Amino acid sequence: MNGNRFGRLFQVTTYGESHGDAMGVVVSGCPAGLELSEDDIQRDLDRRKPGQSMITTSRGEPDEVRIHSGLQDGYTTGTPLGMVIQNKDAQSGKYEPFITAPRPSHGDFTYSAKFGTRNWGGGGRSSARETVNWVAAGAVAKKILSENGIELKAHVNQIGDIEAPDVSFEEIVEHSEENAVRCGDPEVAEEMREVIDEYQTAGDSIGGAIEFEARGVPRGLGAPRFDSISARLGQAMMSVPAATAFEFGLGRDARRYTGSERNEDWEFDDDGDPVPVGNDHGGIQGGITTGQPIRGEVTLHAPTSIPKSQTTVDWETGEEKEIQVVGRHDPVLPPRGVPVVESMLALTLVDYMLLAGRINPDRMDDQPGQYDTDYHPRSPENVDS
Helix, strand or coil: CCCCEECCCCEEEEEECCCCCEEEEEEECCCCCCECCHHHHHHHHHHHCCCCCCCCCCCCCCCCEEEEECEECCEECCCCEEEEEECCCCCHHHHHHHCCCCCCCCCHHHHHHHHCCCCCHHHHHHCHHHHHHHHHHHHHHHHHHHHCCCEEEEEEEEECCEECCCCCHHHHHHHHHHCCCCCCCHHHHHHHHHHHHHHHHCCCCCCEEEEEEEECCCCCCECCHHHCHHHHHHHHHHCCCCEEEEEECCHHHHHHCCHHHHCCCEEECCCCCEEECCCCCCCEECCEECCCCEEEEEEECCCCCCCCCEEEEECCCCEEEEECCCCCCCCCCHHHHHHHHHHHHHHHHHHHHHHCCCCCCCCCCCCCCCCCHHHCCCCHHHCCC
């Protein structure tokens, strides 16, 4: 089974299954000399872990990370970072009724059809629990980006029919972690919470969306066509479990704009550099970054594991039967999906920064934790990704 690696220079390889012994990730390509600790990674894992509120699964996983390689005296060595998160509260027995009777809209049948077998406990490899690895790797990427002046944040901008108004980056940073929904607008967050509670009480679930933004991204990252920033971001975001749509800039609203309305004029900024007027392109033109904030959105469908009675078939007995998915499941995905989306954004951007020579991939400055900006093989004015 392939498809377990992401990235080109900053490569992330993951392993583990929902109810297996542990989850794990190996990060290759992390520059040496980055000050890093388990606490740096744990902060984001705590934002993703189950059981953090009444609108998340009650599965009791502490999601404590252990770094087993790639560090020396608190700094990265440039060798692969190996990280492990133990599964502490696996309960595979609840999934025995679905060994030969696939749960509706899960990967149960398709995995079995492709491989002839599958780990049926909690969905095995197809479970969203696997994203714990992405968040661990993403925390490393976010720290590298932060030391290079790039900050990013995401928040829940829609649950069902409840949509948040435009929220500034600063408001997202200030408010999104103050409520269980992780919405940057506190008042709308309360409305979203009410909707989630209604569906949860009815034994059902509901979908939503996550909006993300990255600031400080230099111009000139990316390449045309298949290596464009938008293409790679699309791959990253559509890898998120339950993702059904990815947008950047105007997104699907662009279909209602004329060329003259969408096109952005150019002007000179205070430093005499050409800049677009506005940011309807979401920081990307021609597949390459403009230097403006990268903005986009990911839509996540409603969780497919719900207590309501559903119909499936048993391929051993050849009979249809009614089933009820018993277990510990989220009634909505975006609140815990926020750190996952941030991680995939960070992993994509740090890869492009390395490809462009904006981060030295082999060594750091003599001052620990600081990048050697004089060593860049290509100047920022002539980036070639």
